[in-house]
Amino acid sequence: MSTRRPSGPLSLTLLSLASGLAWLVVAAACGRAPGSEAKGGAAPGPAAAARSAGGAGLVAAAALASCGGFGAAQAAELLGVPASDISDRSSDLTPTLRMCTFSGRDAASQMISFSLSLESSVDEAKRTYAQMKDNIPIAQHAQESAGAHSDDSALIEIGGLGDEALWTNVNGALTVRRGNLMIQVMAPRDRRKQIAVADKLLTLMS
Numbered sequence: 001m002s003t004r005r006p007s008g009p010l011s012l013t014l015l016s017l018a019s020g021l022a023w024l025v026v027a028a029a030c031g032r033a034p035g036s037e038a039k040g041g042a043a044p045g046p047a048a049a050a051r052s053a054g055g056a057g058l059v060a061a062a063a064l065a066s067c068g069g070f071g072a073a074q075a076a077e078l079l080g081v082p083a084s085d086i087s088d089r090s091s092d093l094t095p096t097l098r099m100c101t102f103s104g105r106d107a108a109s110q111m112i113s114f115s116l117s118l119e120s121s122v123d124e125a126k127r128t129y130a131q132m133k134d135n136i137p138i139a140q141h142a143q144e145s146a147g148a149h150s151d152d153s154a155l156i157e158i159g160g161l162g163d164e165a166l167w168t169n170v171n172g173a174l175t176v177r178r179g180n181l182m183i184q185v186m187a188p189r190d191r192r193k194q195i196a197v198a199d200k201l202l203t204l205m206s
Contacts, residue, residue: 059181059205064092064116067100069204075102075112078196085110112197113187118180125180129164132175139170158195162202167191174198181205 063069072086079086081104090100096118104110119125133155140154158165162178174194176183183201185194 057179058121059118059179061096061118063181063205064096064098064118067098068116068201070100070102070114070201072102074200074204076104078112078193078200079104079110081105081110111187112185114183114185114197114201117182117184119182120180122180125177125182128182129175129177133166136166136168136170140168156191161195161198165198167194176202178202178205 067090072083072088075086076083079102085104087103087107088101089103090098092098093115098116099113100116101111101113103112119128136155154169156167158167158174158176162176162183165174165176167174172186172189174183174185174191176185176198183198185197188194188197
């Protein structure tokens with residue numbers, strides 16, 4: 001099933017984060033971390049970090065330090081709250097995987113949470129994305145065997161967002177690949193709002 005991006009505004013393993021969000025890490029089942037580069041030194045400013053390249057047009061690890069330039073101002077704009085209300089609880093999970101979390105005073109309903117992951121090459125990122133995509137029906141079957149049910153399709157491809165993008169009901173997350181960069185948006189839970197977060201992030205990193 002395919003859907004166009006509305007106008008406007010990471011094998012497959014389920015990990016439980018401190019925030020209670022379950023999300024997909026494609027590389028985990030292969031027994032490796034998502035990428036192998038060492039993180040660089042002091043991070044540049046947000047704009048410079050977002051545009052950093054690791055050669056041949058690759059996004060560099062330095063871009064992760066600033067969540068690709070996405071901060072309190074961007075979160076406030078998308079959540080419709082003052083920037084002063086936004087708390088940033090972003091952190092590095094590995095040298096090439098950063099979890100970015102921004103929440104308002106009511107964290108239950110005012111939260112933006114996404115991960116940024118880098119692969120060593122565009123081809124490696126393509127393989128990672130394809131492997132994740134291939135494993136989604138397997139994960140859905142496992143959930144259905146356990147009694148879970150969803151009215152949504154297991155996988156919905158999103159056109160016009162990055163190089164390739166999809167949403168899955170397995171974990172309710174949006175995954176986007178652009179070059180060697182993988183983005184996964186877990187919150188908000190609304191699919192259209194997830195797309196708006198990814199769109200904003202891709203614009204900042206252009």
